[in-house]
Every structure is written in structure tokens, then in C-alpha cells.
Amino acid sequence: MKQHTSLPRGTRDFGPEVMMRRNFILDNIREVFTRYGFLPLETPAMENLSVLEGKYGEEGDRLLFKILNSGDFLRKSSIEDRKESSSLVSKITDKGLRYDLTVPFARFVASNRHNLALPFKRYQIQPVWRADRPQKGRYREFYQCDADVVGTKSLICETEIVLMINEVLQKLGVTDFSIKVNHRKILEGVCEFMGTPGQLSDLSVGIDKLDKIGWEGVKKELGGKGFSEDSIEKLATILKDGQSREKINSILTGTSASDGFEEFNSMKEMLSSFELENDHVQFDISLARGLAYYTGMIFEVIIADSGVGSVSGGGRYDDLTGVFGVEEIPGVGFSFGIDRLYDAMEHLDLFPVDDIKATEVLIVHFDDECFRYGLGSLKLLREAGIASEIYPDSTKLRKQLGYADKKGIRQVIIIGSEEMKTGNLTLKSMETGEEKSMGVNEIIRTLTTRNG
RNA sequence: GUGGUUGUAGUUCAGUUGGUUAGAACGCCUGAUUGUGGUUCAGGAGGUCGUGGGUUCGAGUCCCAUCUUCCACCCCA
Known part of the structure; x- marks a missing residue:
């Protein structure tokens, strides 16, 4: 009897070809994070619900996957409980x-704050889960690659985020991209x-679209949220097409926006020390990002x-750990969505063909x-660092060579009675x-010099 | 969570107003070729038509439910 094999909706297997490509992306990201001084962190797949709930708003709580307790939990519930x-x-x-990597990180920082050398720079590459309805480029299990710095308000962190995004995308062969930047204060x-x-969140959700x-x-949409005609007209003067940063800055003189523009300019200035040909930074007044906890500069690529x-x-x-009852610890962070990066690279045909090989x-x-x-x-081959394997069964050459052909193995060593006799x-x-x-030693020399 | 959409061989897809034994291409296996892969030729295996009900003399085809796929909301990486 054949059992029907299927995966939970929104989850996927990653076969060898896909994994090689995913690893290509991940290796590059990890290398850049490490070179910028970030240290690795992993946290458990599951957290106590008390840690997760209430951190993502009402919508987020609905999207949390919950884990059923073990044992006869139903007995401990009352009849009343079962009505709702x-x-x-x-x-x-x-x-x-x-649900994401930021909250577990905040939990980690809160509980280890006395042992951490601040500022603390960590990166974290792990899957997260959301009970969302899947679509293309939207899954119920996907990876996030977070890098965060906590314990400093220095704009060098923002600057380095821009640098890292540039480095990673350059390594992946992506050239046509923009790093959209805005500031919560603006x-x-x-x-x-x-x-x-006081209507900042409604405004954000609106102009983000x-x-x-x-x-x-x-x-x-804003009208429906109760914004007056007058206020919407004022917004129009800012969002008008082609409005430059300087112009918006001058319109908003005397408001909190000035601090935001000042920080943006400082960041750009710091960036200039790194002499990038093109930093891809693009100020975008309509970038809002839904997340409520941002207080400074915000990015999107x-x-x-x-x-x-x-x-x-x-x-x-400004306050990562406040919800865990710990004194304010400021921080800044960003995340690569590698599932989407993968889809984008595939769409643009950017994967190097030669890198997809395992056995030499x-x-x-x-x-x-x-x-x-x-x-x-x-x-001997393996000791010399050459990825090699032997065909496990004695069968006709035709089959063994066919295996090499299908697996894309470029070299084959044939051993028969003649070869054994002479070595x-x-x-x-x-x-x-x-x-x-x-x-065999000459073969090893040939293969290693070819690779070197 | 709301509304819609999809499902037939390992894969991509045909399948007429409901009618005999559900087809093709590619892939897979065997042989031509017992020391040589890709190409070619010959043969072969592989389907409870997503699943469960229902209508009918008869269902891949019609109806209902459920799962899955994709899409638009909501929200998000």
C-alpha cells in the first residue's frame, strides 16, 4: 500500500541542487557578517508563549504556531474552558x-545582559514560522538572516548596514538594487x-502603500482613517513626485524631522569615508515599514x-528589551530574507553554473x-582534499559512467586488472x-594543481 | 482570517455533451554494447485521475466536503 506523501502547506524540501545554491548565498552572508565583527547566535525553535505573545500586535498573535502540551491536558481544563x-x-x-529572530534575541539579551560585553554584535541565521496563508515568495517556514548591534547609538552601525548590504549583493552578482532609507523621526x-x-501608525501604514x-x-485610505482633507492636502505637498530630500527637509523645518535628516546626512558623510563607487542609498519618504518598535532610521532593499x-x-x-522589564538597551539591526533572495537570483539567472558540483x-x-x-x-584522494567517491557496486562500466555523467562528476578513475598489474x-x-x-600520486597532483 | 483558483504517470501536460481497456512528451529500467557515459535504435515498467462522500445504468468529466496550489485582501521576509 502506497502511503501518500505530502508536506504541510507552505513548507518545502530543499533538494541538493537547491541547497548548493542556498548555501552559496548563506556562505557569502555569513562571511560578510563575520568580517564586520558579528558573532553567531542560535536560539531554540520554540519559546514560551509568554515571550512571544503581545510582541507583534493582534495580527502577529494570530500567526503564531502553538505547540500542544504533552499528556492528558484536557483533563485539567474545565467545561467552561471548552466553550471558547x-x-x-x-x-x-x-x-x-x-515568529522572527528579533524577539528571541531580545529575550537572550535581557537574560544575559550582565555577561554581555556591550556593544554586542550578533548574527543569527535560522528558520522562523508563521501560520500565514502562503503565496509565491511567502512561506509558512522560511529563513531569516539577522545582524544586530545593541548597546550603542552610534551611526556607524547604520553605516555598516549599508556597507554590508552592498558587499553581500555584490558578491552575489546583484548590481541593480536600491537601499531605501527613511527615518521614523521624519x-x-x-x-x-x-x-x-499621534496618528503616526495609521499614516505609516497608509503611505507605505x-x-x-x-x-x-x-x-x-487615510480619509477612511479619519484624516481631514486639510491634513491630506499638506501631505500631498510632501509626497509630490520628484520632491527632493532638501525640499522636503525645508518644508518640514521646525518639526521632529530635522533630527532625522541630520542623522541621515551624518550617515551619508560617514559612508563617504569608505569610498564606494555607488552606495545605492536612496532616500524614500514613503518607506514606513509596519513594525512599531522602530525609532530611528529604517531600511528596505x-x-x-x-x-x-x-x-x-x-x-x-531605542528599546529592544523594555518588554522584558530590563532597562533600555538601544540597538539597530537588519535581516536578509534568503528565500526571496534566492527567488530573485533565479529570476535574474545569477547563480554561477560551475559552483554546482560536489564530487570531483x-x-x-x-x-x-x-x-x-x-x-x-x-x-589517498580524500587525504589530499579531493572530493571523491567509489562506485559501491561491481557492475558494468556503462552504468558506473552513467552515474558519473548524471551527477556531473568530471573525472573518473578506471581500475581493472590491467591497471592493478601496472599500478x-x-x-x-x-x-x-x-x-x-x-x-595515483600523479593523478592527485594533476587534480590539485588544476583546482589551485 | 475573507474571497477566488488549481489538482490526471517521477515531471510537464492532453483527455470531446458523462460512455468500452485514461494518452503523449520527457525521465526511469532492460537490451543492442560482458573494459567505456552523453547520441541513436528496440523493448519494458509505472495511474484506486489529490482524498472522502453523493448524483447516475455508468463519473477523470456533474454536486458537496476536505486537503493542496496559485492569486487578491489583511499582513509581511
């Missing part, structure tokens, strides 16, 4: 899968200018013609005696079909 799901839930589950300034202070639904759509949304985002927060050489043979003889050569093995190139007879 929300009441029962609190009795039968107290753990959940992590948005606050806009609010003040509109005469609607400018790209998608256009000015008319934003106008309608868009790859042109990539077919997916933002591949990276982040920003500064395969040893093929005719019978058990040749097989045993081959084991000695296999040992000169046959090295065959699967690409050219050329064959050479030589000892």
Missing part, C-alpha cells in the same frame, strides 16, 4: 514556534506638519526586476578485487573523453 477556543488554548499550550515630522500628531495603490488610493518584494529590511530601535572524481571498477584495490586510492590507473575526463594512464 481562546480560553481553552491557554490551558493546553504554553509554547510556540518563533515620519513623525510629517505627522506634526499635517497637524495630526504609495507604490502599490498610488496617491489616490492612499488619499482614500529592493532588487530591480526581481519579481519579488523586499529582500532585506531593518532599522533602529569517481572511482569505477570491474569486480570485487578492483574495488578493494580502489579503496586505497580513495583514501598505472586510467584517468578519464568526462568532458573531453580523453584518457591518461598514470599512478
Whole structure:
């Protein structure tokens, strides 16, 4: 009887070809993070619900995956509890899968604050889970690659984020992208200018959609949220097409926005010391990002013609650990969404074809005696650092060579009675079909110099 | 969570108004070729048509439910 195999919705297997490419991306990100002084951190897949709940707003709580308690938990609940799901839930589950990496990080910082040398720079690459309804580029299990600095308000952190984004994307071969930057204070300034202070979050959600639904759509949405015609007219003077940063700055003079522009300019100035040809930074007044806890500069990275949304985002927060009852620790961080980066790179055909190979050489043979003889050569090849394998069964050459062909192995060592007699093995190139007879040490020299 | 959409061989897809034994291409296996892969030729295996109900003399085809896929909201990486 055949069992039906299926995955939970929104989850995926990553086969070898895909994993090689994912690792190519991850290795580059990890290398850059490390070179900028970030240290690795991992936290458990599950956290206590008390840690996760209430951190992402009402919407976020709905998207949390909860883990059922073990044992006969139902017995501990009362009849009353069973009349309403929300009441029962609190009795039968107290753990959940992590929703992002920032909250577990905050929990870690809060509980280890006396042992951490501040400022603390950490990176974290792990999957997160959301009980969302999946779409393309949207999964229920996906990876985040976070890098955060806590314990300093210095703008060098923001500057370094821009540098790291540039380095990673350059290594991946992505050239046409923009790092959109805005500042929470500037948005606050806009609010003040509109005469609607205190409505920052409604304003943010609204203008964040400018790209998608256009000015008319934003106008309608804000109107529905209770913004007056007068305030919307004022917003229009700021969002008008082609409005330069300087112009917006002068319009918003006397508001909180000035601090934001000052920080932005300092960051740009610091950036100039690194002499980038093009820093890809683009000020964007309509960038808002929904997350409520940002207090300073905010970032979002868009790859042109990539077919997916933002591949990276982040920003500064003044108070990471406040919700855990710990004194304010400021920080700034950002994250790469590698699932989307992957989709974008595939769409733009940016994966290097040559890097997709694991085994360099395969040893093929005719019978058990040749097989045993081959084991000695296999040992030497591996000691020399050459990725190699021996065909496990004694079968016809046709089949063994077919295996090498399908797996993309470029070199084959053939061992038969003739080779055993002389000690000169046959090295065959699967690409050219050329064959050479030589000892195993000479083969190793040939293969290592070719790679070096 | 709301509304819509999709599902047939390992993969991509045909399958007429409901009618005999559900097809193709590619892939896979075997042989031509017992010391040589890709190409070619010959043969072969592989399907409870997503799952469970229902209508019908008869369902891949119609109806309902459920799961899955993709899309628009919501929100987000």
C-alpha cells in the first residue's frame, strides 16, 4: 500500500541542487557578517508563549504556531474552558514556534545582559514560522538572516548596514538594487506638519502603500482613517513626485524631522569615508515599514526586476528589551530574507553554473578485487582534499559512467586488472573523453594543481 | 482570517455533451554494447485521475466536503 506523501502547506524540501545554491548565498552572508565583527547566535525553535505573545500586535498573535502540551491536558481544563477556543488554548499550550529572530534575541539579551560585553554584535541565521496563508515568495517556514548591534547609538552601525548590504549583493552578482532609507523621526515630522500628531501608525501604514495603490488610493485610505482633507492636502505637498530630500527637509523645518535628516546626512558623510563607487542609498519618504518598535532610521532593499518584494529590511530601535522589564538597551539591526533572495537570483539567472558540483572524481571498477584495490586510492584522494567517491557496486562500466555523467562528476578513475598489474590507473575526463594512464600520486597532483 | 483558483504517470501536460481497456512528451529500467557515459535504435515498467462522500445504468468529466496550489485582501521576509 502506497502511503501518500505530502508536506504541510507552505513548507518545502530543499533538494541538493537547491541547497548548493542556498548555501552559496548563506556562505557569502555569513562571511560578510563575520568580517564586520558579528558573532553567531542560535536560539531554540520554540519559546514560551509568554515571550512571544503581545510582541507583534493582534495580527502577529494570530500567526503564531502553538505547540500542544504533552499528556492528558484536557483533563485539567474545565467545561467552561471548552466553550471558547481562546480560553481553552491557554490551558493546553504554553509554547510556540518563533515568529522572527528579533524577539528571541531580545529575550537572550535581557537574560544575559550582565555577561554581555556591550556593544554586542550578533548574527543569527535560522528558520522562523508563521501560520500565514502562503503565496509565491511567502512561506509558512522560511529563513531569516539577522545582524544586530545593541548597546550603542552610534551611526556607524547604520553605516555598516549599508556597507554590508552592498558587499553581500555584490558578491552575489546583484548590481541593480536600491537601499531605501527613511527615518521614523521624519515620519513623525510629517505627522506634526499635517497637524495630526499621534496618528503616526495609521499614516505609516497608509503611505507605505504609495507604490502599490498610488496617491489616490492612499488619499482614500487615510480619509477612511479619519484624516481631514486639510491634513491630506499638506501631505500631498510632501509626497509630490520628484520632491527632493532638501525640499522636503525645508518644508518640514521646525518639526521632529530635522533630527532625522541630520542623522541621515551624518550617515551619508560617514559612508563617504569608505569610498564606494555607488552606495545605492536612496532616500524614500514613503518607506514606513509596519513594525512599531522602530525609532530611528529604517531600511528596505529592493532588487530591480526581481519579481519579488523586499529582500532585506531593518532599522533602529531605542528599546529592544523594555518588554522584558530590563532597562533600555538601544540597538539597530537588519535581516536578509534568503528565500526571496534566492527567488530573485533565479529570476535574474545569477547563480554561477560551475559552483554546482560536489564530487570531483569517481572511482569505477570491474569486480570485487578492483574495488578493494580502489579503496586505497580513495583514501589517498580524500587525504589530499579531493572530493571523491567509489562506485559501491561491481557492475558494468556503462552504468558506473552513467552515474558519473548524471551527477556531473568530471573525472573518473578506471581500475581493472590491467591497471592493478601496472599500478598505472586510467584517468578519464568526462568532458573531453580523453584518457591518461598514470599512478595515483600523479593523478592527485594533476587534480590539485588544476583546482589551485 | 475573507474571497477566488488549481489538482490526471517521477515531471510537464492532453483527455470531446458523462460512455468500452485514461494518452503523449520527457525521465526511469532492460537490451543492442560482458573494459567505456552523453547520441541513436528496440523493448519494458509505472495511474484506486489529490482524498472522502453523493448524483447516475455508468463519473477523470456533474454536486458537496476536505486537503493542496496559485492569486487578491489583511499582513509581511
